[in-house]
Amino acid sequence: MTLGEFEDMMDSCVRCSKCKFIPQLVIQSKRFSSICPSIDYYNFHAYSGGGRMIVASAYHKGRVELTKEMLDVIYSCTNCGGCEVSCKWVYELEPNEAIHELRVAAVEAGAGPMPKHKKYIELVERNNNPYGEDPEKRPAWLTDDITTDESSSTLYFVGCTASYRREEIAVATAKILNSAGEDFRLMGSDEMCCGSPVFRVGDEKKAIEIMKSNIEQFKETGIEKIITSCSGCYNMLKVEYPRFVEHDIEVIHTSQMIEEFIEEEKIKLTEKVPMKVTYHDPCHLGRMAEPYVPWEGEKIEVLSQVFIYDPPKPVRRGAGGVYDAPRNVLKQIPGVELVEMERIREYSYCCGAGGGCRSAYPDFALWASNERLEEAESTDASTLVSACPFCGTNFKEGIESRKSEMDYFDLTELVLRSMGGGK
């Protein structure tokens, strides 16, 4: 899609502000009524989903130019998709898609992405990861007691963050796989970034190159199934890749894999993990993980000015994310008591890290993680659990900054603990 193809949709925004809040019916309190960390932090309407759609429209119509402030508007959005869930409660509009297209247009115009993004994109191109770490050190987390099988058609795609920053997640995932007796291989130092940080900031051309090259590598090595412990990688491989590169590789997230292992009794959660936990739905495993279903059909005017799609066009509302698997796993860990926050599932509040915000707008990203932590604390849980190394990194920083007494764990870590540390 191009911005032009969104024109009618952008012109149809009602400026109603529903996209600043979780769907209105599920609001339980004033404190936790909002969905958009960006408008919460910056306050000008331009920083909401609807506001950004208006900015996109103004740009497309040639009313405005890409100023420094406008670029901040475009890029201080975590691309979390919350606005779109709330908007689609009523309208057929896609603010989050329009924001993405606006970023693509900003890159095409040579103004975007932001300098910090450009820098990490260079690093991705040079080192295969946005942290600029040595590719050879990618598998450095691997411990001697983990067994991999290079002939396996199942790949554990570790991702840059678990490889270099949250190694404990990589270790836990590998150990769970070993305990379940499931063969898997790694790409080791040949693993490349999934392309998420590049794609999300609108450098679609480079992102597609990465996607193609990754799929080529997977095909060459005979990969039929990919396991990922990162929501961002999951989202790319499962949801975005098929839109740009054809592949029929099965993609599953660790939470789904663990749920399956428990069901099939491949692993047993026997050790007590006595803690009250609350679970944070990562945006890219939740609402953004709902696949795009290709649709072909006709738009038919059934009543004057009222159109429907024949056959009915699937609406990507966010209901089809991975919500139950992590919760089902948590509920089966002996000793764990799961309490929910007010904003969950498709109306979960973003951790603040995504969409390139953690690198370009660190103050905002940290502030958003604090917002979410406050909600987590309000449940009286002692521990916040999620299933994404990137959310985890942002939360850990948030916990430190607010001197919170909360602990943070990835789902895989608690599972491993309940398995007695794995084999």
Add this chain to the structure above:
Amino acid sequence: MLEKKVYEAFTKIVGERHISQDLAVMDTYAFQWCNEIEGAQRGEEPQRFGVRPLAVVLPESTEQVQSIVKLCNEHDVTFKAFCTGMGPWAGVSDPRAIQIDLRRMNRIIEVDEKNMYAVIEPYVTNAELQSELFEFGLMHHAQGAGPQTAPLASHTSFVGPGFTSPYTGFSARNVLGVEWVLPEGEILRLGSFDHSGKWFTGDGPGISLRGIMRGWLGTYGGLGVFTKAAIRLFSWPAPKDWKWKTSGTIPDYDWDVPPYWQMYVLNFEEWEEYQKAMYELSDREVTMVATTSAPEGLAALFTNTKQDAIETIFAGLLAKTRNYIVMLVAAHTQREFDFRTKLVRLIMEKYGGNDLIAEGVTTPMPMHYGETVRNMLGGHAFRFSNCFQSTHGGMDTISMAVRLAQLNQPIKQKYIDKGVIGDDRGLGIWITSYESGHMAHMEAPTVYDPTDIESCLGYAAYQDDCNQLDLDNALGMPFFIVGDEVHNFYAKRAMNYPDWLRKIKGAFDPNGVSDPSHYVKGVEKKK
């Protein structure tokens, strides 16, 4: 652009983070739903972008608002404040205007359980306030614009009909007192606050200025800035330990319906019976909700997607639906519930009606009960085409509402036949009764396509015809009159009331800096 020194002076008040003059940011304030209709009515090319403010400021306190207003007077800058800013009346009309976005003033200051009022700041939304009132067993009146809009905006500046209007009235009726930054920057607190520290009444102890502050229609931001409002609260008919609880996943949520609640859709073959039943149902105070729309509207009320709404229409809903009233009996106790539901049945039988829910023609799910009391049903109308606008309608007696609906039908049909507005067979209306009495609100929501010039022009012409219809048939006062021209249009038949509005405007805003846009311009404007 504002002169550098003026911009810097505003910056000094709110801080750098809370002011902008970037054109892209400004455009998100210039863009408003229905600007295209107003443009078409003025003979301009229809578009959603209206006048761009020169700057937007985000104050956090009354003192900051006061300083901004004073500065505007000093430098001949027009200003317009808003809460959430939905609708063309929220935007500026003067090219030398700034927008005061009150988003950062968002506290619920007080809930007085005994005296049944709440004191709120501008950016508290209806859903937020409602969710904080349950623990007190209380509710407020929320305007039909939706749960995401601000009760302060409506109570101070609009008429404010809503879905619970039979029980809670309308916003204009429920404002008890305000803190008001006048157009020249003076602060005025209306009501009992300065006298007792309590806000239980909006009048006295001196003369009442409530009429000047908002009058019948409200001033749409044309007479200063309201920084606090005390609003009346009502008993919430559910046990205090009942909790607002939803489950499930979008779009089909579940909602815990309180114990003594029941919805009805009473259907009457003819308007005459409908009208009698509506009077009696209102008079007997049996229902919290009494809403009428087109049969097509009913299809949208109790479904969750456009596809479902359309399928319901084609499944035969229209053939079984005539003039109906969506009702919600919401009682505190079993005895009250039994009494009310019995009365509903008796009134229905007396006027030969039938209940479309009992007959399975329509089926509200539990979540639709929740959506009803959260004022979300109006939004469903957007599902058909992402856009509708309403005529200026009327606010008078129940029988006048019916008359308006009947007279409106052939006019609307004319534009439907031209293919420029949505086809609801001319029956698309919204009627709600008010305050368990003889009063009712009527407007004619109409689907049009904002991206199609013909449709915008068509809707604009339809609206003009409706205004003429009001005059020609003496259909009472519209609930919504925007701007000098429309006021002038009605003036002669209503004792030239706009002259008085202009005198008020001129006296309170001698420098003419409170952007009049949809209110009136003052007579003594010095500018």
